[in-house]
Every structure is written in structure tokens, then in C-alpha cells.
Amino acid sequence: MKHRTFFWFFLPTALAMLIFIAAPIGSVVIQSLFVPHEAVLVETENCGPFGCTKSVVIDQEATAELREAEPLGRFAGLGIYLDRGHLAFAEVSEAWTTSQSIGEFFSDVGDLPFYRAMAFTLTYTFVVTPLLIALGFVIALAVNSLNRRIRGFVIFFSLLPMIVTPLIGSLTLYWMIDSRGVIGEFIQYVAGSPDLSLKASTPLMWIALMVYGIWHSAPFAFVVFYAGLQTVPQDTLESAQIDGATRWQQTRYVVLPHLTPLVTFVALIQLMDNFRVFEPIIGFNASAHATSLSWIIFNDLSGETNQLSAAATTSVLTIIGVAILLSPVLVRTWRDFKGKA
Amino acid sequence: MLVKRLLLAGAMSLMATAAYAECGVENGRISIIGNEFPAIQTVGAGAQECASDTVEVKSNLTADHQKLNVAGMSGNPAEYTTAIIANSSIVALMNDDLIRPLDDLVAKHGDGLSKNQLITIDGKVMAVAFMANAQHLVYRKDVLDELGVEPPKTYEDMLGIAQMIREKGIMENPVGGAYAAGWNLAQEFNNMFLGFGGEFFKPGTAEPNVNSEAGVKALEMMKALSEYMNPDFLTHDSNATNAEYRAGNVALMNMWGSRAATLTTADGVPQEVVDGFAISGPMTVGGGSTPASTLWWDGWTVAKNISDEDAEATFVAMKNAIDPSILNDDGVAIQAVWLIDGYEPTAAATGVFDAANKGTIPYPTFPYMGLMHTALGAELTDFMQGKESAEQALKDVEAAYTAAAKEKGFL
Numbered sequence: 119m120k121h122r123t124f125f126w127f128f129l130p131t132a133l134a135m136l137i138f139i140a141a142p143i144g145s146v147v148i149q150s151l152f153v154p155h156e157a158v159l160v161e162t163e164n165c166g167p168f169g170c171t172k173s174v175v176i177d178q179e180a181t182a183e184l185r186e187a188e189p190l191g192r193f194a195g196l197g198i199y200l201d202r203g204h205l206a207f208a209e210v211s212e213a214w215t216t217s218q219s220i221g222e223f224f225s226d227v228g229d230l231p232f233y234r235a236m237a238f239t240l241t242y243t244f245v246v247t248p249l250l251i252a253l254g255f256v257i258a259l260a261v262n263s264l265n266r267r268i269r270g271f272v273i274f275f276s277l278l279p280m281i282v283t284p285l286i287g288s289l290t291l292y293w294m295i296d297s298r299g300v301i302g303e304f305i306q307y308v309a310g311s312p313d314l315s316l317k318a319s320t321p322l323m324w325i326a327l328m329v330y331g332i333w334h335s336a337p338f339a340f341v342v343f344y345a346g347l348q349t350v351p352q353d354t355l356e357s358a359q360i361d362g363a364t365r366w367q368q369t370r371y372v373v374l375p376h377l378t379p380l381v382t383f384v385a386l387i388q389l390m391d392n393f394r395v396f397e398p399i400i401g402f403n404a405s406a407h408a409t410s411l412s413w414i415i416f417n418d419l420s421g422e423t424n425q426l427s428a429a430a431t432t433s434v435l436t437i438i439g440v441a442i443l444l445s446p447v448l449v450r451t452w453r454d455f456k457g458k459a
Numbered sequence: 460m461l462v463k464r465l466l467l468a469g470a471m472s473l474m475a476t477a478a479y480a481e482c483g484v485e486n487g488r489i490s491i492i493g494n495e496f497p498a499i500q501t502v503g504a505g506a507q508e509c510a511s512d513t514v515e516v517k518s519n520l521t522a523d524h525q526k527l528n529v530a531g532m533s534g535n536p537a538e539y540t541t542a543i544i545a546n547s548s549i550v551a552l553m554n555d556d557l558i559r560p561l562d563d564l565v566a567k568h569g570d571g572l573s574k575n576q577l578i579t580i581d582g583k584v585m586a587v588a589f590m591a592n593a594q595h596l597v598y599r600k601d602v603l604d605e606l607g608v609e610p611p612k613t614y615e616d617m618l619g620i621a622q623m624i625r626e627k628g629i630m631e632n633p634v635g636g637a638y639a640a641g642w643n644l645a646q647e648f649n650n651m652f653l654g655f656g657g658e659f660f661k662p663g664t665a666e667p668n669v670n671s672e673a674g675v676k677a678l679e680m681m682k683a684l685s686e687y688m689n690p691d692f693l694t695h696d697s698n699a700t701n702a703e704y705r706a707g708n709v710a711l712m713n714m715w716g717s718r719a720a721t722l723t724t725a726d727g728v729p730q731e732v733v734d735g736f737a738i739s740g741p742m743t744v745g746g747g748s749t750p751a752s753t754l755w756w757d758g759w760t761v762a763k764n765i766s767d768e769d770a771e772a773t774f775v776a777m778k779n780a781i782d783p784s785i786l787n788d789d790g791v792a793i794q795a796v797w798l799i800d801g802y803e804p805t806a807a808a809t810g811v812f813d814a815a816n817k818g819t820i821p822y823p824t825f826p827y828m829g830l831m832h833t834a835l836g837a838e839l840t841d842f843m844q845g846k847e848s849a850e851q852a853l854k855d856v857e858a859a860y861t862a863a864a865k866e867k868g869f870l
Contacts, residue, residue: 318690403694406640406840422829
């Protein structure tokens with residue numbers, strides 16, 4: 119394609135990407151560098167059904183003037199990035215100097231919101247992603263070997279977890295794992311302890327969230343792999359069979375290599391998705407045990423606090439996190455591309 | 460069939476005209492955002508009566524209202540023309556200058572509103588309150604009678620009775636509490652902290668002051684109570700706690716007045732739970748005389764960024780929704796402690812009245828209280844799970860609050 123043709127061909131896409139992807143990211147970055155003006159407070163008397171009390175309110179006229187002068191707010195630079203709610207460099211270095219052992223250091227750092235969220239988010243991402251790929255692959259192989267007549271029916275049912283709205287799916291599971299729910303009672307019966315409660319234990323809650331994550335995302339991997347299985351070259355498979363390859367060997371040496379690019383694709387999408395884990399934490403009411411960067415953003419934006427700058431900073435950190443997470447896959451794709459060229 | 464339908468349509472249109480005539484709103488848009496509990500649902504339905512061909516009425520009543528109202532009123536014109544709020548949540552709307560003073564509308568349409576319904580801030584009427592609320596004791600009279608004990612007046616008594624109930628084998632986890640991580644847990648801390656005589660901020664400043672003796676004692680009492688709760692307590696909000704009570708698993712709990720009256724009216728509540736249901740005032744703690752609870756009002760506001768016509772329509776419709784005539788319905792009268800003219804306290808209101816009479820402190824209205832509440836909700840969970848000490852948890856609260864208050868320009 120000529121450069122000129124390519125330019126006109128690509129222009130609408132480039133414009134759309136600029137407006138819908140680059141501009142919002144730019145706006146979030148700017149927001150994260152500024153904080154609201156210093157609050158101008160005035161003493162007032164507030165009266166209501168329980169009598170009058172002295173209190174303070176924000177002086178709206180003075181605030182309006184400040185806003186007029188500097189519409190973006192006070193420039194904070196990287197101040198918000200470094201505060202306790204985010205990277206907390208000061209708190210981390212203090213923990214390093216004051217703690218007696220490595221264990222104590224990690225427990226101190228784990229007490230900070232950002233690192234606590236990262237601990238869960240990374241564990242979740244790296245446990246859920248491989249397991250859901252494996253499960254999706256197994257389901258795809260199983261469905262592929264089914265009789266054609268029942269296949270459509272089974273595919274529909276295998277897709278259900280993905281069709282269910284994440285919040286609804288997690289709420290359903292939340293009630294099932296309740297100490298008086300179906301799964302909760304079953305676990306108590308198996309463990310032989312009637313006091314066992316999944317929701318009261320951090321490790322069990324983490325496991326429940328991860329099981330939910332695998333259940334919810336496996337259908338995505340399944341659909342992609344199932345589509346891939348339809349394109350496996352039959353000649354190669356047949357020659358493998360003639361050579362006496364077992365079913366396992368056929369899968370290992372013919373099917374899997376053929377599907378490798380799809381595995382990369384699913385891993386890429388799911389790493390990104392799982393890093394942004396959010397709905398199950400809300401659905402499971404699990405914020406006492408597990409938080410994620412997305413949950414922090416949600417919490418910062420609640421009406422009573424409305425910390426836009428803090429939320430913007432966490433958003434930028436999420437983008438950076440996703441970029442780091444995807445870099446190995448992206449580098450590999452780039453190399454493949456260069457190799458082909 | 461067709462005749463029936465025609466008749467029905469005719470009846471509906473007649474009702475609509477009647478409501479239109481009653482309401483006195485001719486044009487405008489009314490859009491409500493608010494919490495969802497029985498009394499607010501009544502108010503929302505009351506405003507709906509003003510809907511006609513020329514008047515649009517929408518309402519969005521949800522437990523997540525505080526996450527929506529600021530954003531929904533910031534635009535111009537605002538999506539929501541009125542927010543039903545409480546004394547805590549009006550602060551966020553005031554901070555961002557999103558609600559208009561109501562003095563002119565009160566002068567024009569305010570007949571029948573009593574003075575103590577008008578919430579004045581800095582001399583201007585900013586909201587119209589329609590009900591009072593407080594958390595107080597709800598208990599099972601039959602269970603306490605079986606043990607031969609009086610309902611607890613203090614949290615220490617509550618612990619003692621809980622111990623007796625468990626030892627007798629009547630209930631395994633007799634204490635209920637809305638201790639869900641986040642807003643609810645922080646609110647239970649607030650109650651206990653005020654009961655121990657704590658002050659959230661150093662006088663005259665926005666500096667935090669919760670890492671104190673009162674704070675530690677409050678946390679220790681909460682921990683002691685949680686030993687008698689369902690082990691899942693950190694996931695139980697008011698709704699889940701009420702469900703535990705309805706199921707007959709709980710004998711003693713601190714519950715909102717606004718939810719108490721209708722607690723046992725749900726389907727499938729066992730008869731002994733319905734019969735044994737009883738209400739008492741809020742409890743004190745640590746030998747103090749101020750109840751470990753807070754006083755609340757709920758009321759409505761009018762958005763700033765809307766046309767005068769919409770503001771007037773909203774005011775009239777919302778005033779219609781809290782018209783004294785709604786109290787003629789007995790079901791409505793017991794839903795809350797109404798601040799409306801002509802309200803006669805029902806048995807369900809004793810808890811809230813007792814709270815007001817005993818000098819319970821109203822929930823603080825400092826512009827930075829929301830930040831403190833959020834910090835408490837997020838940072839106290841480690842202590843409640845036994846992962847860290849009370850002092851460390853309160854130190855974390857102060858650090859989290861300070862970071863947020865610095866960002867928002869309060870420190």
C-alpha cells in the first residue's frame with residue numbers, strides 16, 4: 119500500500135483512537151498532577167431539628183475566586199503519587215529502617231493501601247490467568263470430541279458463566295458460600311467443623327474470589343480455543359495417527375503448537391482483565407480481605423470523599439501496571455514481526 | 460374485556476387529574492436521588508403523584524445514592540433536581556456548592572412547614588427535614604424474659620446478656636451488628652467513640668484526633684461484641700443484619716430507627732420473632748452518660764444548577780410528598796419518626812425519641828468528616844480480624860485521613 123493511501127485509509131481510526139483513547143488518558147494524567155485548592159473555611163451556626171451547633175463550612179465565594187484564578191487547582195507534581203494512599207515512598211523507607219526482620223517489613227508495607235491491593239491483584243492475576251487458560255483448553259478439547267448433535271447445546275451451557283453479568287454472578291456465588299449457603303454448609307461438612315466460615319477468613323476468601331475468576335473467564339478461553347481447533351490441519355493429524363501417536367501425543371505435538379498464537383492472545387486479554395479485578399470484590403463484599411486498584415478508585419470516588427486526584431493517580435498507576443504486565447508479550451510480538459519482515 | 464380496560468383507563472386518568480389538581484405543579488422536571496428505606500420510598504412515591512403530561516417525575520432510590528448524587532448534580536443542568544440526604548451527606552453537596560438556598564421558595568410555598576424542619580446553614584435554609592433517625596437497641600423480649608433479665612442499658616450489660624444466651628444454648632451468636640467493612644463499620648465506631656466521649660478532630664482544626672484513649676476503648680468494645688456475632692460480620696450491612704434477626708439468629712442488636720418498625724413485617728418471619736420483637740433506647744458505654752449513638756435527620760434539597768421553573772416544581776412536589784395527609788395511612792405513620800406536623804409518636808418511635816431525650820450527639824457536619832468516615836471504614840478491618848493492635852489501626856486511620864485531607868486542601 120502506498121504511504122499516501124495508507125494515510126487516508128488509517129486517518130479515521132487514528133482520529134478515533136486520539137479522541138477515545140489518548141485524550142482521556144491525557145486528561146487523567148493532568149488530573150493526577152493537580153489537587154483541589156486549599157479549602158477556605160468559615161465558622162457558621164447550623165440549625166435543625168436538634169437545635170443549633172457551631173460548625174464550619176466551605177466559603178463558596180472565596181473558593182470560586184480561587185478556581186477562577188487557577189482552574190486546574192494547585193499543582194502537586196508527583197505529590198499524590200508519593201503519598202500514603204499510593205506509592206508511599208516515605209512510609210516504605212520508614213518501615214525499612216524501623217523493622218527488625220524482613221517479615222515485619224513486609225507486614226508493615228502490606229498495611230499500606232496500594233501494596234495491599236497489589237498483593238491481591240498480582241496473586242489473582244497470576245493464579246487465575248494460567249488456570250483459566252488450561253480449563254478453557256480442556257473444555258474446548260472435550261466439546262470438540264462430542265457428537266455433533268449435542269455440541270451446540272453443550273457450547274451454549276459452557277458459555278453461560280460469561281453471559282451472566284459479573285456482579286450478579288459474584289452475588290449468586292456470595293450467597294452460596296455463606297456459612298448457611300449450599301456450598302458453605304458443604305465445606306463445613308467436609309471439613310468437619312460447623313464454625314468454618316469462608317467469609318471470615320482471608321485465605322479462603324482469596325480462594326473463593328479466584329475460583330469465581332476462573333469460572334467467569336474460562337468460557338472466553340474455551341470459545342477462542344474451540345474456534346482454533348476447527349482449523350487444526352487434518353493431514354498432519356492423520357499422519358500423526360498413522361505414525362502411531364497416542365491421543366495425548368497428538369494433542370501435545372500437533373494441536374498445542376497450532377494453537378500457541380491463540381494462547382498468547384487469550385493470555386494478553388486475560389492478564390489485562392484480571393489486573394483490573396473489581397466486580398467480585400464488590401459482589402463478595404470482600405473489601406476487608408481483598409482490595410484491588412480498581413476498588414481503590416471506586417472507593418475514592420464515593421460521594422462523601424470525591425477524591426478525584428487520588429482516583430486519577432490510581433488510574434495512571436493501573437495503566438502503568440498493565441503496560442509492565444503486558445511488556446513481555448508485546449516484546450515477543452514485536453520480535454515476531456521484525457523476524458517476518 | 461375491552462370495556463374493563465376502558466373503565467380502568469378512565470379511572471387512571473381521573474386519578475391523574477386529581478393528583479395534578481392537588482399538587483399544584485403545572486410544568487417542570489423533577490428527578491429524585493436518595494437512599495432506599497421504607498420512609499424514603501414513601502416520599503419518592505409522594506412526589507410521583509405530581510406526574511402529569513407536562514410534569515416529568517423520575518426517582519432513583521438506591522443504597523449507592525452517595526456515590527451518585529454529587530456527580531449527578533454537578534452538570535448544568537443537573538440530572539437530579541433534588542437529593543434526599545441526611546445530615547452527613549448534605550456536607551458533600553455543600554462542599555461542592557451543588558444545592559440552592561430555599562428561602563425564596565419557603566416564603567412562597569412553605570406553608571405548613573414547621574421551623575424545626577428547616578435546616579439552616581449560615582443563616583440560609585438549605586434543606587427541609589422530614590424525619591429523625593438514630594440507632595438504638597432492638598431485642599427479643601421473649602429470650603430476655605426466659606433469662607429473667609431487663610433489656611441492657613449499657614454495652615457492658617449487652618455483653619453479659621449475650622454470654623448468658625450463649626451459655627444457655629439459646630443462640631450461638633446472639634448479637635447483631637452492621638459491621639460490614641466500609642461505611643457501616645465506621646459508623647459503629649463513631650457511635651462507640653462518641654459514647655466514650657471522644658472528639659474526632661483537635662478543637663478548631665481539621666487535625667485528626669481518633670488515636671486516643673476513647674478510640675482504643677471503642678475498638679476494644681467493638682471487638683468484644685464481635686465475639687458474639689456471626690463470624691461473617693465484616694460482610695453484614697444493615698440489610699444482612701436485619702435478615703439475621705428475622706431468621707431468629709439474633710437477640711440483641713443496635714439498629715436504625717428507620718428500619719426497626721418494619722423489621723418483622725417481611726414474609727416468612729417465624730412467629731416467635733414477630734411476637735418477641737421489642738425496641739428500647741440507645742445504650743451507653745464505659746460508664747458515660749452520652750448514648751453511644753448519633754442523631755440524624757433525613758431531608759431533601761433542591762439542586763443549584765437547574766432552571767427556576769424546575770426548582771419551583773421540585774420544591775412543590777417534594778413538599779407534597781411530605782404533606783401531613785400521608786400520616787393518615789397507619790402503615791406510613793410507623794415507618795419513621797416524622798418531623799411532619801400532626802405526627803403522633805408510635806410504639807416504633809420510642810427508640811429514636813429516647814435517643815433525642817438522652818442527649819445523643821448529632822452526627823458531626825464538618826466538611827472533612829466524610830474523609831474521616833471513609834478512612835475509618837477502610838482501615839479498621841485489620842483490627843477487627845485480629846491482624847493488628849487498636850493503636851496501630853487508629854494510627855493507620857489518622858495517616859489515611861491526613862493524606863486525603865491534604866489532597867482536598869483541608870490540611
